[in-house]
Amino acid sequence: METRVQETLGVEPSLLGFGCMRFPTLEGGAIDEEQALAMLDRAWEGGVNYFDTAYFYHNGKSEEFMGRALARYPRERYYLTSKLPTTLIHSLDDAKRIYAEQRARLQTEYLDFYLLHNLNGARWREMVAAGVVDWCLERQAAGEFRHFGFSFHGSYEEFHEILTARRWDCCQIQLNYMDTETQAGLKGYRLTEELGVPLIIMEPVKGGALASPPPEVMDLFAPLRPGASASSWALRWAASLPNVMTVLSGMSTMVQVEDNLATFQHFQPLSGTERAAVDRAAECFRQKVRNGCTGCQYCMPCPAGVDxxxxxxxxxxxxxxxxxxxxxxxxxxxxxxxxxxxxxxxxxxxxxxxxxxxxxxxxxxxxxxxxxx
Ligand code: SF4
Ligand code: SF4
CATH class of the missing domain: 1.20.58 (Methane Monooxygenase Hydroxylase; Chain G, domain 1)
Structure with missing residues (x-):
């Protein structure tokens, strides 16, 4: 498994991170724990040591499940990330209450990474004004989590505001070969590089949209790497950026776990020719897609019931x-x-x-x- 040593943080996470928001589910929506544990174990055996959960994932059940799942592995050999749901936080008391809930769910002595979830400019300012950022730094100083960062959805200008406001340990942005100009985008990536802030990539396959491309896209990829999945191209594009610490994949099936392990166990960055093929693929997609919905579910539930x-x-x-x-x-x-x-x-x-x-x-x-x- 390819790893990316982060000397400033003293960590060596796997370049493939397990996103814990899309586990297989049973009828009724509960996590199919038998299948999910088998997938986690396979990823672990294959060298994945970075696991990313959050308060919201699986309707609040992901953190509790991951606490139990990871308790089966030696604590010092994996990195666990969770996130404070800033959309629910309007006061320091809100933060304290939800954080205590998260710790009770996760049942771990410490978190490796704790992120302010889904920041944009307004939420960042609200967190600072409410004293949440200072309070998080106190929690970090007390050893409750080791590294402090944020995940982001907003404009590049807002990203610049947040990233330059303080010295962050890491940050997480959405980036894939289709979304280079939206949100933080590649410009945001370059800012992390310039400031030396290790980057975690989310939505590298654009919520699965890049996993099943039209035939003309596969015609671009197949001759260069016969048999490689479309997802592997998207993941390699993201992972080829040198300042990337971890690329998250929200794996839903064992087939996806195996495919991702094959991509990252002998990781090869994209060659110049391959990069040009991906650029042409992005153009193909752009000409077809109707809107940029990633399926993130943040808009749900709709009060009128619209899916x-x-x-x-x-x-x-x-x-x-x-x-x-x-x-x-x-x-x-x-x-x-x-x-x-x-x-x-x-x-x-x-x-x-x-x-x-x-x-x-x-x-x-x-x-x-x-x-x-
Ligand atoms: S429409 Fe809903 S699911 Fe789609 S990107 Fe926006 S918030 Fe996410
Ligand atoms: S009722 Fe319409 S506008 Fe309101 S949340 Fe649902 S889809 Fe959005």
């Missing part, structure tokens, strides 16, 4: 793959009350969307297009 990410997934997949039967079947699968016409245009979803999507307008377009199928 926003589900609808956008069907819409975008149809745009990319033009598979009418599949799109029609998926559209039919959506319950009547999950469809766009139930939207009452309250706007709550748009305030929470890290991609700043015009969700209401896009829902109308998606509904009209999919209904025509």
């Amino acid at each position: 926003i990410p589900g609808l956008f997934q069907v819409w975008n997949e149809y745009a990319m793959f033009q598979n009418r039967d599949r799109a029609r079947a998926k559209w039919k699968d959506l319950d009547e009350e999950e469809r766009p016409h139930r939207c009452v245009s309250c706007g709550a979803c748009e305030e929470k969307c890290p991609q700043s999507l015009p969700i209401r307008a896009d829902l109308l377009r998606a509904g009209e297009e999919l209904e025509r199928l």
Whole structure:
């Protein structure tokens, strides 16, 4: 397993990190623990030692599950990250209460990394004003977590504001070969490099959207690396950036675990020719996709019951793959009350969307297009 030594932090995490938000689930939504444990064990055997959870993942069940799962491994041999849900924090008391809940769930003496989750400029200023940042630094000084950072969804300008406000141990941004100009983007990546802040990449496969590309994209990839999955190309693109400490993959199946291990066990950065192929692939995708929904679920639940990410997934997949039967079947699968016409245009979803999507307008377009199928 490729690792990236971080001398400033005294850590050596695996370049592949296990994102703990997309475990297989049982009917009703609970984590399928038998399968998830088997996947974690396989990743561990393959050298994965970085595990990323958060208060929100799996409706609050990921932290508790990961506490139990990781207790089976020697504590000094893995890195555990969790995150303070800043969208729920409006006072120092909120932070203290939720942090105590997280510690009770995780049942570990210390965390390796603790991040302020889903920061943008406004949330950052709110955390500073509420005294949450200073209080976190006290917790770090007390040894409750070793490294302090933040995960980010916002504009480059906001990213610059936060990253330059203090000396961070690490930060986490969304970056993939399609999203080089959105959010922090490659400009944000270069800023982390300049400031020497180790970077964790999330959504390297764009919530799975880059895992099943149209045939013309695979035609670009296949001759250069026969048999390699589309995901492996996306992961290698992200992991080839030298200031990247860890690339997170929210693995949902054992097949994905095996594929990712194959990519990272003998990791090869992209060659110049391969990079050019990825640039052409990105162009192919850009010409097709309808909107940039990553399926992150931050907009959910919708008070009117609309399945926003589900609808956008069907819409975008149809745009990319033009598979009418599949799109029609998926559209039919959506319950009547999950469809766009139930939207009452309250706007709550748009305030929470890290991609700043015009969700209401896009829902109308998606509904009209999919209904025509
Ligand atoms: S604007 Fe529509 S889709 Fe968005 S939260 Fe409100 S009702 Fe739901
Ligand atoms: S619409 Fe926005 S918030 Fe909702 S799932 Fe898509 S990207 Fe996430």
